[in-house]
Structures are given as C-alpha cells and as structure tokens.
Amino acid sequence: MSEMFCFQCEQTAGGKGCTKVGVCGKKPEVANKQDELTGAMIGLARAAAGKNPGQAADKLMMQGLFATITNVNFDEKRVDEMIAAVRAEKAKLDAAAQDFPAADLWSGNEDIVSLRSTLLLGLRGMAAYAWHAAALGKTDPEVTAWFYKGMKALGDEHSAEEWLGLLMEFGQVNLKCMGLLDDANTSAYGHPVPTTVPTLVEKGPFIVITGHDLHDLKQLLEQTAGKGINIYTHGEMLPAHAYPELKKYPHLKGNFGTAWQNQQKEFDNIPAPILYTTNCLMPPRVSYADRIFTTDVVGYPELKHITGEHGKKDFAPVIAKALELGGYKEDQHFTGINGGTQLVTGFARNTVMGVAGTVIDAVKAGAIKHFFLVGGCDGAKPGRNYYTRFVQQTPKDTVVLTLACGKYRFNDLDLGEIGGIPRLLDMGQCNDAYSAIQVAVALAGAFKCSVNELPLTLVLSWYEQKAVCILLTLLALGIKDIYIGPSLPAFLSGNVLNILVEKFNLHPITTPEEDLKAILG
Ligand code: SF4
Numbered sequence: 001m002s003e004m005f006c007f008q009c010e011q012t013a014g015g016k017g018c019t020k021v022g023v024c025g026k027k028p029e030v031a032n033k034q035d036e037l038t039g040a041m042i043g044l045a046r047a048a049a050g051k052n053p054g055q056a057a058d059k060l061m062m063q064g065l066f067a068t069i070t071n072v073n074f075d076e077k078r079v080d081e082m083i084a085a086v087r088a089e090k091a092k093l094d095a096a097a098q099d100f101p102a103a104d105l106w107s108g109n110e111d112i113v114s115l116r117s118t119l120l121l122g123l124r125g126m127a128a129y130a131w132h133a134a135a136l137g138k139t140d141p142e143v144t145a146w147f148y149k150g151m152k153a154l155g156d157e158h159s160a161e162e163w164l165g166l167l168m169e170f171g172q173v174n175l176k177c178m179g180l181l182d183d184a185n186t187s188a189y190g191h192p193v194p195t196t197v198p199t200l201v202e203k204g205p206f207i208v209i210t211g212h213d214l215h216d217l218k219q220l221l222e223q224t225a226g227k228g229i230n231i232y233t234h235g236e237m238l239p240a241h242a243y244p245e246l247k248k249y250p251h252l253k254g255n256f257g258t259a260w261q262n263q264q265k266e267f268d269n270i271p272a273p274i275l276y277t278t279n280c281l282m283p284p285r286v287s288y289a290d291r292i293f294t295t296d297v298v299g300y301p302e303l304k305h306i307t308g309e310h311g312k313k314d315f316a317p318v319i320a321k322a323l324e325l326g327g328y329k330e331d332q333h334f335t336g337i338n339g340g341t342q343l344v345t346g347f348a349r350n351t352v353m354g355v356a357g358t359v360i361d362a363v364k365a366g367a368i369k370h371f372f373l374v375g376g377c378d379g380a381k382p383g384r385n386y387y388t389r390f391v392q393q394t395p396k397d398t399v400v401l402t403l404a405c406g407k408y409r410f411n412d413l414d415l416g417e418i419g420g421i422p423r424l425l426d427m428g429q430c431n432d433a434y435s436a437i438q439v440a441v442a443l444a445g446a447f448k449c450s451v452n453e454l455p456l457t458l459v460l461s462w463y464e465q466k467a468v469c470i471l472l473t474l475l476a477l478g479i480k481d482i483y484i485g486p487s488l489p490a491f492l493s494g495n496v497l498n499i500l501v502e503k504f505n506l507h508p509i510t511t512p513e514e515d516l517k518a519i520l521g
Pocket residue numbers: 006007008009010011012013017018021022023024025026031069070071
C-alpha cells in the first residue's frame with residue numbers, strides 16, 4: 001500500500017502520482033491530513049445543505065481548499081487545526097453529517113475518479129481567488145454557494161455526463177470569481193497602467209514579497225514607508241507594480257528573481273527577508289530559512305508566521321529582519337533568464353481596451369496577423385523552454401499576450417512594437433485570465449465573430465490547481481483549439497482526455513516549430 005497519493009500538479013512523480021513523498025516536498029503525513037481535511041469539508045458541505053452556513057463556515061471552506069493547493073501549506077499542525085475547526089462548524093449545522101472517507105477520494109472507477117478530481121482541483125484553485133477577493137471585502141453569494149455545491153457533489157454519485165455538466169457549470173462560476181477578484185483589485189488599487197519594472201536591486205535594506213495577495217503588499221508598503229527599506233516583488237507579485245495605488249509608493253522599487261521554481265537558488269544567502277503571501281513555497285534551504293516569513297494560508301513547520309486578520313497584519317518582525325540583515329552593500333544588477341534588465345507589465349483589460357481602436361485598425365490593415373495568449377504557470381520540469389522558443393519564433397506581425405508566472409521564460413525579451421503597440425503584453429497574474437477573456441470577447445464583438453473565429457490562439461502552460469480552474473472556465477466558454485503543456489494532467493484518464501480532445505480540440509504541445517506551423521498554416 002502506498003504511503004500517500006497525490007496527482008494534482010504537473011510535476012507529480014512519474015507523471016502518474018506521488019505515492020511515497022511529494023516531488024514538491026509534501027510529506028505523506030501532510031498529504032494524508034490534507035485528504036482528511038478535504039473529506040471533512042465534504043462533510044461540512046453535506047451539513048450545510050438547505051441551510052445558511054454563515055461566514056465562519058464560508059471562510060473555513062475557502063481556507064481549507066486553498067491550503068491544499070500545491071506549495072501552499074506543508075504544516076501538519078496547521079492542517080490539523082483546520083480539520084478540527086471544520087468539524088466543529090459541521091457539528092453546529094448538522095452533527096449527523098458524515099465526512100467523506102479520505103481513502104475513497106482517489107479510488108474507484110478510473111474515469112469517475114478523474115472527473116471528481118478535476119472538480120476538486122478546480123475548486124481548490126477558485127478558493128484562492130475567492131480568498132483574495134474576500135480579503136478586500138468582496139464576496140459573491142453565487143461563488144460562495146458553489147463551494148458547498150461542488151464539495152457536496154464530490155461526495156455523491158454521478159454519471160460521467162453529470163460530472164461533465166458540473167465541470168462546465170463550475171467553469172462559469174469560476175469566471176464570476178475571477179471577475180470578483182478583478183473588481184476587488186481594481187476597486188482598491190485602480191486599473192493597472194503600463195509600467196516598466198527594473199531587475200536592479202539597490203543597496204541597503206530590502207524585503208522581497210512573493211505570492212498573489214495585493215492587500216498584504218499594500219500593508220507592507222504602508223508599514224515600511226519612510227523606514228529606508230525597499231520592497232521588491234517576486235514571482236506572481238510582479239504585476240502589482242502597475243496598480244496606481246501601489247505604484248505610488250516610491251520604495252516599491254523593482255522585481256527580484258524569476259519564477260517560483262528558481263527560489264532555492266535565487267534566495268540562497270539573500271541579505272533580506274522574504275514574505276510569502278500565497279503559493280508557491282518550496283522547502284527552504286538552511287541558507288535562507290531563517291529569513292522566510294509566511295502569512296495567511298501559507299505554512300511550513302518552524303518558519304516564522306505572521307498572523308492577523310485581513311487588514312490588520314503587523315509586519316514588524318519582517319521589517320526588523322530587513323534592518324538586521326541590511327541588504328546588499330552595493331547595487332546588484334540582476335537579469336531575467338534571457339539577460340534582459342527590465343520587465344514591462346500593466347496591460348490588463350482597461351489598458352488594452354483603451355487602445356482597442358488602434359488594435360482593430362492594425363488587424364484590418366494586416367499589420368497584426370495573429371494574437372497568441374502564451375500564459376500560465378512556470379515549473380521545474382525540463383521542456384518548459386518550449387514557451388521561450390515559441391515566443392521567440394512568433395512572427396513580427398503577431399502580438400503575444402501573457403499572464404501568470406510562466407512569462408518569466410520570456411518577459412525580459414524585447415519583441416518590439418507594431419504601430420506603437422508593444423508585441424509582448426503582460427496582463428498580470430493567473431487570475432487576470434479574466435482580463436484576457438474580456439479582451440477576447442470585446443475583439444470578437446468588434447469583428448462580429450465568435451472568440452473561436454478570432455485570429456487568436458491560446459498556448460497554455462499549467463502547473464497547479466489555479467491553472468485547472470482557468471482551463472475549466474475557458475472550456476465552459478466553449479473556447480477551442482487550446483494548446484496545453486508541458487505535459488498533460490495525470491488526473492485526466494484516457495477516456496476523459498478523449499472527450500476533451502473531441503469536444504474542445506485540445507492540443508498537447510509538440511515543438512514550437514510544428515505548433516506555429518499548424519496554427520499559422
Ligand atoms: S502537489 Fe504535486 S508534487 Fe506535491 S505531492 Fe501532489 S502531485 Fe506530488
């Protein structure tokens with residue numbers, strides 16, 4: 001018998017499943033506790049059926065799902081606390097409601113396990129987005145209710161048809177959730193504007209902040225103002241530079257490092273603390289473990305954790321560590337993976353729509369022949385340089401939209417411009433897939449065609465469960481001919497994959513040359 005089972009991310013062992021220890025570093029005890037937590041949340045959803053579960057239960061539902069995303073929480077004690085809290089809440093609603101047996105989550109008919117897992121993993125991804133929106137005071141009753149509906153559905157029997165129906169319904173709800181987070185971020189911090197972000201780290205004390213939570217960044221900026229400490233984003237925090245209410249802080253200086261999988265190398269002996277607000281945390285090396293701080297749902301045994309409700313966090317220990325370490329003695333000139341020294345971000349929906357007329361004219365005049373959305377997660381496994389080579393080989397009369405951390409493969413490249421419009425447009429974090437969808441729908445409206453008829457191809461890279469919920473949204477919108485890589489999800493059984501390929505013409509990536517030829521003809 002295996003010690004654990006997990007196949008939720010792209011780096012799963014042997015492309016099948018982690019059974020002894022996670023490739024991500026997740027230990028069997030933690031994996032099994034996470035399964036127990038998932039079973040308890042299905043129990044909570046059962047107990048909540050037909051009732052108004054209340055804010056405490058809503059929060060636990062989102063938190064528990066978010067905590068089980070890859071590279072978020074490795075702390076068995078914290079997962080235990082969540083299990084206890086979920087069970088206590090369930091008892092208030094219906095003490096007789098049964099948890100779903102954790103051992104049954106990954107067993108049974110292969111196709112049903114595949115469909116059930118796909119829904120569970122999508123829900124985990126959506127929970128992260130709902131959590132960030134809630135931090136900024138935005139919730140949507142339909143989104144919240146769907147966590148209960150989806151979790152309860154995981155514990156019930158369904159035909160394959162019914163599972164597919166649930167997945168499509170979920171995809172639509174996740175679009176609402178991403179829209180909710182877009183609204184939360186833009187209401188609080190304004191619409192992103194094009195912004196050039198240096199990769200230089202100036203001498204003196206600094207803090208690196210990584211993850212997705214803009215509200216944590218805002219608090220950190222406020223608490224470090226005037227203290228002689230500079231703030232650098234890392235990973236998915238890069239797009240924060242483009243929000244007017246964040247970029248107004250002069251000590252938000254630049255971006256440090258590249259995507260998450262390089263952190264053990266990039267943080268080695270760094271003379272500054274690193275604050276993790278969400279995924280993606282890798283087991284830290286001794287050379288920098290003493291300067292890591294986690295917050296919110298993120299957890300790792302023995303790392304320092306900043307607690308506090310949303311809106312009231314005290315980052316004093318992080319600030320003290322920054323002053324103690326003192327930063328670099330001289331300015332440090334870092335580059336992106338292709339040698340570039342600056343990154344440009346801020347091309348979210350408002351900015352792109354603002355130049356829609358120019359874009360439409362350029363398409364009509366034949367100056368822009370095709371759009372690519374090359375987006376998604378980065379990762380450690382070989383083969384991801386496909387995305388660098390793909391972008392490098394896109395013809396000069398094409399535009400590349402991008403989002404999420406997979407862009408670090410090419411976001412330091414200068415692809416030039418077409419009629420004043422940069423050829424590479426960074427739309428933001430993975431949740432800003434919402435922006436990309438809005439732009440595609442607007443373009444389709446302008447050209448009086450469907451999104452599938454636009455000269456637009458989606459070339460996605462996936463790693464973890466947020467990519468799963470985004471993919472389900474794209475499929476639920478009927479978007480076809482998506483290219484996906486670097487490998488296919490282990491949780492898709494052969495039959496389920498066949499259905500997706502037949503229905504949506506999903507393409508596994510091959511080589512940039514072959515795929516570009518197939519796309520552009
Ligand atoms: S999250 Fe990925 S690497 Fe970690 S245990 Fe699960 S499948 Fe393995």
